[in-house]
Amino acid sequence: MAKSSGNPLITGSGLWQQLPERVLFENLSFGLNAGDRIGLVGHNGCGKSTFLNILAGRGESSEGSISVSRAAVVSCVEQHLPKHLFDLSLAEAVRDALPDDKRDWMDWKVEVILPEMGFEPHQSEVLCKDLSGGQMTRLMLARALMTEPNLLLLDEPSNHLDLPTIMWLESFLKSWKGSFLMISHDATLLDSVTNRTWILQDRKLHAFDLPCTKALEEHEVLTKARIARREAEEKEIKRVEASAKRIAEWGRTFDNEDLSRKAKSMEKMVDRMKDDQTEAVEAYPWNLSIAGETIQADRLVQLKDLDVTPPVADVFLYRIDDIAVRPGDRIAVMGANGTGKSSLLRCCWEKRQSDDGEVRVHPRCRIAFYDQTLQQLPGESNLVEGMVAVGEALGVDLRVPDCEKTIIAAGFKYNQLQQKVSKLSGGERARLLLVSLSQVQANLMMLDEPTNHLDLYGRNELSHQLRSFGGSFLLVSHDRHLVEATCNRFWVVQNGRLQEVNDVDAAYALIAETQVKPIKVAAEQEAPLEVEREEMVEAEASSSEDEQLERLIELEELMEADLARRPNRQSPHLQVKWKGEIAQIHEQLELNG
Template sequence: MAKSSGNPLITGSGLWQRSPERVLFENLSFGLNSGDRIGLIGHNGCGKSTFLNILAGRDEPSEGSVSVSRAAVVSCVEQHVPRELLELTLAEAVRDALPADKRDWMDWKVDVILPEMGFEPHQSGVLCKDLSGGQMTRLMLARALMIEPNLLLLDEPSNHLDLPTILWLESFLKSWNGSFLMISHDVTLLDAVTNRSWIMQDRKLHAFDLPCTKALEEHEILTQARIARREAEEKEIKRVEASAKRIAEWGRTFDNEDLSRKAKSMEKMVDRMKDDQTDAVEAYPWNLSIAGEPIQADRLVQLKELEVTPPAADVFLYKVDDIAVRPGDRIAVMGANGTGKSSLLRCCWEKRKSEDGDIRVHPRCQIAFYDQTLQQLPGEANLVEGMVSVGEALNVDLRVADCEKTIISAGFKYNQLQQKISQLSGGERARLLLVSLSQVQANLMMLDEPTNHLDLYGRNELSNQLQSFNGSFLLVSHDRHLVEATCNRFWLVLNGRLQEVNDVDAAYELIAKDQVKPVKTTIDDYGSMEDAGDEEGASVTENSSEEDMLERLIELEELMAADLARRPNRQSPHLQAKWKDEIALIHEQLELTG
């Protein structure tokens, strides 16, 4: 493997890792040097996180050794906040990252690092369990930086982040002065921040002094050369085997010892050729074909005076004045989490047969909907039954035999056909739902975060299919590579309204400029009630002016709406209860109660 010119921080030699089912990787030797900004790439299940944990010292390899330089100060950025931190405040969780013997006299670092991660002073008292996904990523970075590392190990830091937070993460990594190794499936992020790529495939580590896209292109060239070389070797092996067989038959027929000896010599040659044969390239277990049909119509869907609300909540998010989806449209719905992008798609889906007039669908338009929760697939059904049920929900009759062929062609094994859907991984369920919807021959697909469970190769496969899709689609995604490669219209949900922008760069610019004020969540965030009146947006007191109370009432209603718009498991019922109490108090003081 090629090595960069910096001083070595971590080196590995003869690394093997075996799981109970298979070998994850074998005989890896590598060097991670100062100045390296490495993207670790590979399909789900190939062993990337296991490899990262071995570098971090959390796991031991089955064989081989890892050496960490004395000059290396290594810190990990985990995917998820550890459970034991959830009940701590933000400041306490960051302070916890310090060594126990330094927490008392070095906790001043907390006040330094939190602003660098984009937190406001009043947020230091917010409980970790009440942070958004983006804030949790910033928390994990803050914890990692407390020991002043020169090497960061990041395990999918952009996973499930919204676009504004991904842009912030990209800016942070660009300005980070140290080295890092980052697992990610985000091609755009990797291209922007890395200078090397390690591709894990076929139990090997393939190193390139190139960012992601160029590395994948170079790797594909080398892979095709390997395939061609192996095919030539197999052809030659078969030729020599056939010759040895013929000569052995002649030796027996004519009782010729010379021919028999030559045949045995050729058989030994075949054994040596097989031992020296180029390693086979394992096919990526992902194959997808999304079929769609165009429709001759002026418009497929017309949205007019549509009030967008989140599922199972009577909360108004924004109104869509008048906008249409036309044949050939490939529309990206963009914006931060919680603004109502997914709610827009769900409203369109749930009201597609409504006669209210706010959503009008062309009578011949067949719509397919990809729900990011994957709830369209019944967990107790097997794979074939799951595909059939998706078709039934769309009034499409799918034959069992056709479903079996389609599922196997999508990379599933025959013995998986009777497996329960609940036993599949997130990536496998996402693949099954996509291939199920592909059988519908839809005129319009509505895709809500389809890449959430997909690795880099699955995302590329989806991108290729959407580029050749004959119908139209609405796509909610924070994957910039997917959006840029497939979409020709861009809807942006920003500041409580839906607007269309001319191109994707204009959308990025508006999102980057939108500086959302940090959420002030509880009275405790502002200190005592006596001090609260001096803080912007603080809780009201009996001496607050009517204008202050009205301003606070608006802020509380926005907080409530934003929290209710989140997924149920991410909402904060105890905060909602406090907000309701404060809203009731303001109503009473303003004599708004009836």
């Protein structure tokens, strides 16, 4: 692996992580050095967060060792705000990050760090539960910086952030003087702030002294070379096997010991060739084909005198006087959270068949809608029933055999067809919904944050499919790479109005004017922002509980697997650690009693 010139902060040797059902990674050796600004990428479920937790000392590897330099002051930026902080004030939550014996006499640091994170002094008493997702991210950064680290470990810090906050985070990381390792699926962010990339794939860590996009391109070249090398080796193995079999038959037919010995020697050669064979490349479990149709029409949808309101409250957000969506339009709807982007798509969807004239749809225009909540897929249905239900909601009759073929072609396994939708991960549900919508042959797709649950590879695949999509689409997204790669019109929702700009740079410039805003107390918040903030807090709390339940299941499986081993092969110290963590999760989720 390539190494940077800085002094080592963390080194790892022979790191393995074994789950009951599979190996996450094996024999990883690496060095994280001073000056490294590393992006850690890989598909969902490959073990990135587990790896990060091991580096942070919050988890243990099955084998191998981690060495942390005395010069390293490591701090983690949490992915979700701990629930016990929700009822604390902003200042109290930051103070909570200090060790108990330092909280009283280092209180001054709170007053210093909050302004650096964009908070005003009078906002220090705002409760954490009243913060938006972006404000919580800045709070979690503030907590991490209280110990004055020189190495930050960040686990998907840009998840669910709006574009202004992502741009703020990018600016913060650019100006950060220390080192960091960051898990992210945002290629644009990674390209902007990193100088190295670690790709976790096929249980190995592949290191490049390049930012994300260039690293992925080089890794793809190396991967294709591996595939070609393995195919050539397999071809040669089959040739030698066939020759050995043929010579062995001749030896038996003609009772020739020399030929028989030669055949056995060739069979041993085949065994050695298989042992030395290039390791197979695991296929990424994502395949997607979104088909659409263009219709000959002057316009697909006309929005006229449309009052955009959120679905949960009869509150006016802004009015659209007169704007049209035409064939060939690929429109990005951009702006900060709470401005009414998703509300615009939902208004169009709900009013598409009304007679009030606010949303006029061409009679031959078939519309497909991707809801970021993924509620279009019934949780208690299996995968095939879920796809059929999506089709019915859009007026399309999908046949079960066709759905089965489509789902399997999209990378799902045959034994998953009868699995309940509720048991799928967020990324799998997103993939299933996109695949379901692809069967509609829509003329217009309305996509509300389709990358929220997708990893970097899934985002790239979606970008590729949208570039070749035959119809038009309206896309709400904070993913700059996706917007830049696929869109040709740009609507910005800001300051209570929707305006169209000429290009994406003009959109970014307009959005950049939306500086990180001071936090308002709940009573002063506008109703739609308050509702959105409450929903975000609930969603993040729910997500945290889901992760704890998944961790509980994982711990119980680890315990069961270890106890099933012979006594001399068990790990008592790990069992004690697992039992403690299981008890802690039971207490947090109130499962005791």
